[in-house]
Structure formats: C-alpha cells, structure tokens
Amino acid sequence: MLAARLHEYTEDMSEALSIDNVERPEVDASNGVVVEVEGAGWCQTDNHIIEGMWTDYVEQTLPMTLGHENAGTVVEVGEEVSTVDVGDRVICHPVMTCGTCRSCRLGNDMYCDDVSFPGLTTDGGFAEYLKTNERAVIELPGEVDPADIAPHADAGITAYHAVKKAVDELNPGDTAVVIGVGGLGHIGLQCLDAMSAADIVALDVKEAARELASELGAAHAIDPASEDAAAEIESLTGGTGAQQILDFVGADQTTGLGPDIAAAGADHHVVGYGGHVHEPSQTLVDGEFAYRGTLVGRYTELQELVALVDRGDVELRTSRYDLEDINTVAERLEHGEIEGRAVIVP
Numbered sequence: 001m002l003a004a005r006l007h008e009y010t011e012d013m014s015e016a017l018s019i020d021n022v023e024r025p026e027v028d029a030s031n032g033v034v035v036e037v038e039g040a041g042w043c044q045t046d047n048h049i050i051e052g053m054w055t056d057y058v059e060q061t062l063p064m065t066l067g068h069e070n071a072g073t074v075v076e077v078g079e080e081v082s083t084v085d086v087g088d089r090v091i092c093h094p095v096m097t098c099g100t101c102r103s104c105r106l107g108n109d110m111y112c113d114d115v116s117f118p119g120l121t122t123d124g125g126f127a128e129y130l131k132t133n134e135r136a137v138i139e140l141p142g143e144v145d146p147a148d149i150a151p152h153a154d155a156g157i158t159a160y161h162a163v164k165k166a167v168d169e170l171n172p173g174d175t176a177v178v179i180g181v182g183g184l185g186h187i188g189l190q191c192l193d194a195m196s197a198a199d200i201v202a203l204d205v206k207e208a209a210r211e212l213a214s215e216l217g218a219a220h221a222i223d224p225a226s227e228d229a230a231a232e233i234e235s236l237t238g239g240t241g242a243q244q245i246l247d248f249v250g251a252d253q254t255t256g257l258g259p260d261i262a263a264a265g266a267d268h269h270v271v272g273y274g275g276h277v278h279e280p281s282q283t284l285v286d287g288e289f290a291y292r293g294t295l296v297g298r299y300t301e302l303q304e305l306v307a308l309v310d311r312g313d314v315e316l317r318t319s320r321y322d323l324e325d326i327n328t329v330a331e332r333l334e335h336g337e338i339e340g341r342a343v344i345v346p
Contacts, residue, residue: 172197
C-alpha cells in the first residue's frame with residue numbers, strides 16, 4: 001500500500017514526507033482492527049512532529065507514517081472484537097489504550113500507561129490502511145462521511161475537551177473569549193455556542209476568520225492587531241473581564257493576553273501550542289488566575305462530539321487533498337494558508 005512517511009526531522013515542509021510502498025497492516029491481536037482510510041486530517045501537530053518537537057516527550061522510530069485524525073471503513077477485526085464489524089464506517093480516537101491501567105479505568109484515555117498514538121509513536125493514517133484497536137474505534141451515524149469528520153478525531157475532541165472544561169465554569173451571561181478561529185478554533189467556537197449560554201467574543205487577525213466567527217455564533221469579533229483587545233473586552237464586560245479564555249493559538253502574544261482580559265477566578269485554556277507562558281507567579285495568585293493545558297480528549301468525548309455533528313450543531317470547514325499532495329498541505333499550513341481543516345484522501 002502507499003503511505004506518506006517521515007524519514008528524518010526537518011523544518012523544510014516542501015519535501016518533509018515521502019510516498020513509500022509498504023506492506024498493508026494486518027490484525028495481530030485479538031482486539032485489533034484494520035481500517036481502510038477514507039479521510040485523514042492534517043494537523044499542526046504533524047508539522048511539529050516533522051520538526052522533531054515531540055522527541056523530548058515520546059519515543060519515535062523513523063521512518064514512520066504520520067496521520068492521527070483518521071476515519072474510514074473496517075476491513076479486518078480480531079477474534080475478540082465485538083463492537084464493530086467488517087464494513088462498518090468508523091472514526092478512530094487518536095490513542096490506542098490498554099483499558100486496564102488506573103488512568104484507563106478512570107476514563108482518562110490520554111494518560112494510559114501503555115498508550116500508542118498512531119502518527120506519533122506508531123504508523124498512522126496518511127496511508128491506504130491503518131492498524132488500530134477496538135478501544136479506539138467509534139461507529140459513525142449513517143449519514144456522516146468519514147472524510148468530512150476525520151479531523152474531529154484529534155482537532156475536534158481537543159477543542160471539545162477544552163470547551164467542556166470551560167463550560168463547567170460558565171454561567172449564563174458570562175463572557176468567554178475564543179482566541180484564533182482557524183482549524184481548531186472554529187470547532188471550539190461552535191461547541192461553546194452549542195453547550196453554554198455565555199457571550200462569545202472571538203479574537204483573530206484575519207478578517208475572514210472574524211466573519212466566520214460571527215457566522216458561527218460569536219457575539220463580537222475583534223482584530224487584536226488593530227484594536228486594543230483588552231480595552232474592548234473590558235468595555236463589553238463592564239469591567240469584569242472574561243470568565244473563560246480558550247486559546248487555540250498558543251503563541252507568546254496570546255498566552256500573554258490572558259491576564260489582561262481575565263475576570264477574577266478565570267481560566268486560560270492553552271489548546272494551540274508552540275509558544276511559552278511568561279508570567280510572574282503573582283499573576284496567578286492575584287485573582288486566582290490559571291493556565292490550563294489541553295491534551296486531546298477522552299474516548300467518550302469523541303462519542304459526544306460525533307453526536308453534536310450528527311445533530312448539525314458542529315460543522316467542519318474542510319478541503320480535500322490527494323496523498324501525493326501531502327507536502328503541499330504541510331507547506332500551506334506552515335504559512336497559514338489553509339482555512340479550516342485539510343483532509344488527506346488516500
């Protein structure tokens with residue numbers, strides 16, 4: 001089968017991955033599942049993997065097939081698999097978990113002691129077939145196209161996971177700020193609008209993104225490059241500030257904005273990453289302000305997100321590309337030229 005593989009870390013996205021002919025994966029465990037990939041979302045994390053940013057956090061063996069936002073049709077199952085069958089269309093949670101460690105039993109899939117992450121620690125879905133396991137697959141409703149929903153496997157549940165934490169702290173009439181209405185942020189904004197009665201303020205330097213934010217439910221859309229975002233939010237909230245901040249950019253400038261726009265007791269959820277948090281400890285003490293990280297989402301949260309998609313509450317803006325266009329996608333995303341989410345269709 002054909003697969004897009006990383007052979008060496010590089011910052012040059014133009015030739016980052018090579019299209020190789022490799023053996024098709026087969027079920028080698030009783031809970032194994034092989035999926036024919038019909039859509040695999042390209043994520044900013046893929047760019048970071050190519051750059052070697054994850055080598056300090058997980059063990060990686062190159063060459064490796066990338067791609068962790070995967071959906072398609074089941075073509076083979078292990079002898080103990082009972083929740084899906086050959087022919088079922090599924091979306092794949094990005095982690096394959098053991099189910100028996102304490103984290104798994106608590107429902108915190110992303111902390112599994114024996115986790116495997118296709119496209120990060122094992123071969124992923126930028127290929128014609130993907131090997132995963134039963135604990136990772138969720139059957140799709142009848143009308144959902146696997147290529148349309150694939151990015152929800154990571155981008156979607158990561159945004160949903162952050163929003164779900166924020167919603168727990170939001171009351172009707174509170175203000176929530178969404179920073180960055182791109183591939184992640186446009187999902188998070190829709191989840192926030194569907195799950196809370198907060199007033200949503202969106203920040204983005206792109207006019208098209210601000211227009212999209214207003215279309216998707218934001219009450220206000222601000223350009224932080226030309227407007228004083230902190231002053232605008234202070235005015236909109238009567239001096240209170242935002243109770244929850246969802247940062248889908250994670251750059252130094254956006255994490256630094258948090259304390260200037262936050263209400264007392266507010267949380268700044270860092271979802272996008274690549275920057276740093278540079279704040280004195282007193283900033284956290286004063287008003288009990290907190291930064292909260294976001295690492296993907298639980299299996300059950302992916303089920304919940306699929307339900308929102310099936311109801312029409314969350315719609316992905318996607319563009320499709322052939323497998324041989326993979327490096328073009330990497331370059332375009334690196335330069336911020338892709339609106340919404342890019343989906344590779346092998």
